Amino acid sequence: MSVSPLLSLRDVKVxxxxxTGFIRRRITGCIRAVNGVSFDxxxxxxxxxxxxxxxxxxxxxxxxxxxxxxxxGEITFDGKNIAGLRGENLRMIYKDLQxxxxxxxxxxxxxxxxLQIVTEPLACFNVMNARERQTRAEELxxxxxxxxxxxxxxxxxFSGGQRQxxxxxxxxxxxxxxxxxxxPVSALDVSIRAQIINLLEDLQNKYHFSYLFIAHDLSVVRHxxxxxxxxxxxxxxxxxxxxxxxxxxxxxxxxxxxxAIPIPDPEVEAKRRRIILTGDVPGPDSEIPGCAFASRCPxxxxxxxxxxxxxxxxxxxxxxxxxxx
Amino acid sequence: xxxxxxxxQNLVTxxxxxxxxxxxxxxxxxxxxxxxxxxxxxxxxxxxxxxxxxFLGLxxxxxxxxxxxxxxxxxxxxxxxxxxxxxxxxxxxxxVIFQDPMTSLNPVLxxxxxxxxxxxxxxxxxxxxxxARALELLRAxxxxxxxxxxxxxxxxxxxxxxxxxxxxxALMCEPAVLIADEPTTALDVxxxxxxxxxxxxMRKEMGVAVILITHDLGVVASVCEDILVMYAGxxxxxxxxxxxxxxxxxxxxxxxxxxIPRLDAEQKERLFSxxxxxxxxxxxxxxxxxxxxxxxxxxxxxxxxxxLTEIEPGRKVACWVDIESKKERxx
Numbered sequence: 204m205s206v207s208p209l210l211s212l213r214d215v216k217v218x219x220x221x222x223t224g225f226i227r228r229r230i231t232g233c234i235r236a237v238n239g240v241s242f243d244x245x246x247x248x249x250x251x252x253x254x255x256x257x258x259x260x261x262x263x264x265x266x267x268x269x270x271x272x273x274x275x276g277e278i279t280f281d282g283k284n285i286a287g288l289r290g291e292n293l294r295m296i297y298k299d300l301q302x303x304x305x306x307x308x309x310x311x312x313x314x315x316x317x318l319q320i321v322t323e324p325l326a327c328f329n330v331m332n333a334r335e336r337q338t339r340a341e342e343l344x345x346x347x348x349x350x351x352x353x354x355x356x357x358x359x360x361f362s363g364g365q366r367q368x369x370x371x372x373x374x375x376x377x378x379x380x381x382x383x384x385x386x387p388v389s390a391l392d393v394s395i396r397a398q399i400i401n402l403l404e405d406l407q408n409k410y411h412f413s414y415l416f417i418a419h420d421l422s423v424v425r426h427x428x429x430x431x432x433x434x435x436x437x438x439x440x441x442x443x444x445x446x447x448x449x450x451x452x453x454x455x456x457x458x459x460x461x462x463a464i465p466i467p468d469p470e471v472e473a474k475r476r477r478i479i480l481t482g483d484v485p486g487p488d489s490e491i492p493g494c495a496f497a498s499r500c501p502x503x504x505x506x507x508x509x510x511x512x513x514x515x516x517x518x519x520x521x522x523x524x525x526x527x528x
Numbered sequence: 529x530x531x532x533x534x535x536x537q538n539l540v541t542x543x544x545x546x547x548x549x550x551x552x553x554x555x556x557x558x559x560x561x562x563x564x565x566x567x568x569x570x571x572x573x574x575x576x577x578x579x580x581x582x583f584l585g586l587x588x589x590x591x592x593x594x595x596x597x598x599x600x601x602x603x604x605x606x607x608x609x610x611x612x613x614x615x616x617x618x619x620x621x622x623x624v625i626f627q628d629p630m631t632s633l634n635p636v637l638x639x640x641x642x643x644x645x646x647x648x649x650x651x652x653x654x655x656x657x658x659x660a661r662a663l664e665l666l667r668a669x670x671x672x673x674x675x676x677x678x679x680x681x682x683x684x685x686x687x688x689x690x691x692x693x694x695x696x697x698a699l700m701c702e703p704a705v706l707i708a709d710e711p712t713t714a715l716d717v718x719x720x721x722x723x724x725x726x727x728x729x730m731r732k733e734m735g736v737a738v739i740l741i742t743h744d745l746g747v748v749a750s751v752c753e754d755i756l757v758m759y760a761g762x763x764x765x766x767x768x769x770x771x772x773x774x775x776x777x778x779x780x781x782x783x784x785x786x787x788i789p790r791l792d793a794e795q796k797e798r799l800f801s802x803x804x805x806x807x808x809x810x811x812x813x814x815x816x817x818x819x820x821x822x823x824x825x826x827x828x829x830x831x832x833x834x835x836l837t838e839i840e841p842g843r844k845v846a847c848w849v850d851i852e853s854k855k856e857r858x859x
Contacts, residue, residue: 255716362805392571393743394821397787397801404798419716426789426799449791463721464791465746469769471792472750479725480718484686 207282208243209413210267210381215240215276215286217259217266221488232488236262238437239276241514244381249407249414251428251445253421253460257484259437260417264383267415268302269293281380298328301374305386307366311358317344317369318354324376343372348402364395371402375410383415388423400427421464425449430520433457436485436495439514443521453523456496494526502527531603532559533704533737534622539597539607541575541582544590548810552578554761555597557836560705565731565738567748567769570758571806576741579758580707583607584622585614602704620650623698627710629690633682639693640678647700658700665696669726688719692726699730706730709741724751745788749773757781760807760817763836767843775852777845779822816848824849826856 217237220230237259244250254260265271267278269288278286285296301324304310311320321343322336331339341351347368358366367387374382384403388396404427407414418424424431425445432442433456441454452458459478466472482499485491493508494500500507506526514524541553553575560566568576581587583599583606599606601622606614626632634642643666644658653661659678666674669692682690691711698706708727712720728751731738740752748755748769755772757765757780765778776782786800804821813819815830822829828848836846839857850857 255718364805392806393745394571394784394787394802394806397789397799398803400789401799401801421717422789422791425791426793459718461791463717465720465724465744465750466790466792467745467749467773467785467788468790468792469749469773477721477725479722 208279209246209281210244210415211277211279212243212263212267213241213277213279215263215266215278216274217262217271218274234488235437237266240434240437240439241276242432242439242442244413244415246380247407247411247413248430249416249428251424251431252415252417252434253419253424253431254434255419255460257436258434260434261385263434264302264385264415264417267383268300269296294327297324298377299380300383301377301379301381302383302385303367303370303374303387306390307363307370308358308390310370311366313358316355316357320358320369321372321376324373328377330377339376340372343375344369346375346406347372348398362395363391364398367391367399368402371399371406375406378410379412381413381415383417385417386419387416389418389420396423403427421460433460436491438495438524439522440496440525441523442514443523447518447521451521453517453521453528454496454525455500455502455527457523459499459501494524530561532600533562533564533602534560534739535598535600536579536583537598537600539579539582539599540595541578541587541592542595543592545810550809551761551812552592552809553582556758556761556763557597558756558763558766560737560739562704563731563735563737564754565740565752567752567755568739568741568758569743569745569748569755571743573806573809574758575761576758577709580624580709580739580741584618584624584707585609585611586618616650619646619703620701621703622705622707623701623703624707624709625691625694625698625711628714629687629694630682632694633690635682638679638681639685643693643697643700646697650701661700662696665699666693668730669693669696670722671696687715688722691715691719691723695723695726695730699734699736702734703736705739706736707739707741710743711740712747713742713744720747727751745773745785757784760812761809762817762846763844764818764847765843765845766836771843777839777843777851778847779824779849779851780818782851783821783823816846824851824854828856 215237216239219234219236221232222228223231240263252260262271266273273286277284318340321340325331325336340354344351349368388399416427428445431445431448432439435456441457452461459480462478480499485498493510494512497503497507512524512526514522517523517528537557539553539556543550543552556579570576582594594607643662647653647658663674671677671692712723752769755769756763759780765781776785783802787802802821807817815832816834819825819829826849834846834848836844838844848856
């Protein structure tokens with residue numbers, strides 16, 4: 204590819220030590236939350252990252268944001284290696300890299316007004332004077348569909364969907380080139396989700412930034428993303444165009460995940476064959492020599508327990524990590 | 529036709545709070561046939577949980593107050609019963625599975641003790657009998673080597689396993705009605721598929737009638753025969769599953785179905801979004817509660833509340849407008 208990607212992860216690992224003992228603390232093992240993850244995000248594209256709870260998707264996002272120390276690997280953002288940055292150097296990347304969190308109740312400071320919340324990124328980087336910031340804040344509120352007159356109000360005066368809009372306005376304040384959305388709609392009511400999904404799409408069409416869209420709901424991810432990466436126990440098992448991942452899933456885990464999602468249509472439901480997984484998820488601290496999915500995989504062979512499959516290209520732009528493909 | 533095992537008629541539950549009166553359940557009626565499956569769908573705060581908590585006597589009173597209606601279980605009104613009589617039914621004839629299996633199991637008691645307690649109290653079984661039954665059910669719900677896990681504590685089980693224990697516990701006394709209140713919301717999708725399949729299997733094998741309460745239209749589509757859609761404390765539409773999804777008649781059901789991104793959608797198109805906010809149950813607008821968000825509202829919707837009316841055999845809807853012709857229904 205001629206144009207280098209906006210964000211690029213190469214074999215990123217994040218490990219958490221397990222400490223035991225009370226007087227003599229020692230490290231007795233480690234949880235491999237992110238265990239060798241690689242992907243690229245192009246300018247203006249949306250990459251969806253899906254997986255079940257505990258698969259490491261949020262930890263991967265935290266590693267990109269410098270909120271979690273990486274054990275290995277490279278993270279390149281806008282041509283610079285940002286893995287392991289600290290202090291002022293780390294702070295400077297937030298001009299271009301912003302985040303929207305899952306819980307709109309916990310992610311807004313209850314003691315700050317909307318004006319303070321939305322303009323905080325501007326204040327942090329000393330952009331604009333006070334009057335310009337207020338104008339910018341009003342503009343941002345309008346962009347996300349809130350009444351600019353609400354600028355002096357506090358977060359508790361808003362509903363969940365409106366708070367999420369405030370969080371989005373804050374993320375937009377500095378015109379970032381990448382916004383990480385960590386489960387941005389899962390805490391919202393069903394009838395509000397579509398409003399926020401549409402807003403996120405409209406904003407991208409207007410400002411052309413990229414999203415890393417993290418969610419456990421594959422139907423939402425498929426709707427919003429250009430490409431989708433499926434994670435299982437710290438690794439990416441499949442990565443493909445969002446059309447392909449639904450039409451021709453290659454990895455057995457992706458197949459099971461897709462078949463487990465109920466479709467709101469009884470006629471379609473009656474015709475579907477559901478793959479019910481058996482077996483247990485291995486504990487996060489166990490060291491697995493072979494494929495992490497082997498304990499639950501319906502099409503497992505002996506080799507799967509010994510050899511760890513690498514993520515390889517099985518069709519143009521379609522990657523999967525399975526020995527059987 | 530068979531008599532319904534549970535018949536709720538015009539149930540009204542209100543909460544008297546400092547901010548005003550919350551109309552949590554406002555005239556809800558439904559029938560559940562023996563061995564049937566009913567899905568109650570709605571957003572948070574629509575009254576779907578308060579409905580079953582009301583007739584099981586689990587609403588804190590005050591601030592809550594059941595202000596009207598009947599809940600007939602095999603012909604006996606649960607709302608008129610003495611607390612002691614209701615206790616003999618609750619957990620025995622009507623069992624509940626709650627959303628969060630960690631908070632509904634007692635963390636300091638072994639699974640064995642929690643599971644056998646109900647059978648020993650309700651049916652006067654001996655400990656040995658109760659333990660044998662518990663082991664049998666744990667095996668039926670798919671706990672591997674139940675003898676080994678029987679004396680474990682809840683924290684030693686995973687989320688999906690805990691929910692299986694909850695289901696086994698609910699089935700201990702062979703209830704006639706099983707109420708599953710968001711049983712899979714706290715679980716991963718692959719585990720959700722297992723639990724839904726298990727509930728289906730138990731319904732078929734044991735003939736227990738199931739009420740499944742959820743906000744996920746996909747879940748009810750695959751599990752339930754009949755569906756009740758609730759909005760702001762009222763039933764806005766009730767129908768069999770097939771017709772409801774094929775041709776929703778209430779604007780809320782119609783909009784909600786179109787606003788969910790579907791896994792099998794043909795191409796990426798813009799989602800239909802319902803404008804506005806979920807209803808405030810203290811300051812309900814006059815007329816229909818859905819009127820501020822309704823794309824089909826006519827003048828009458830802002831004045832009068834539409835009653836739930838049967839407009840086709842087996843299909844009830846509470847709306848003044850026929851959304852297919854976009855015209856007010858003749859009454």
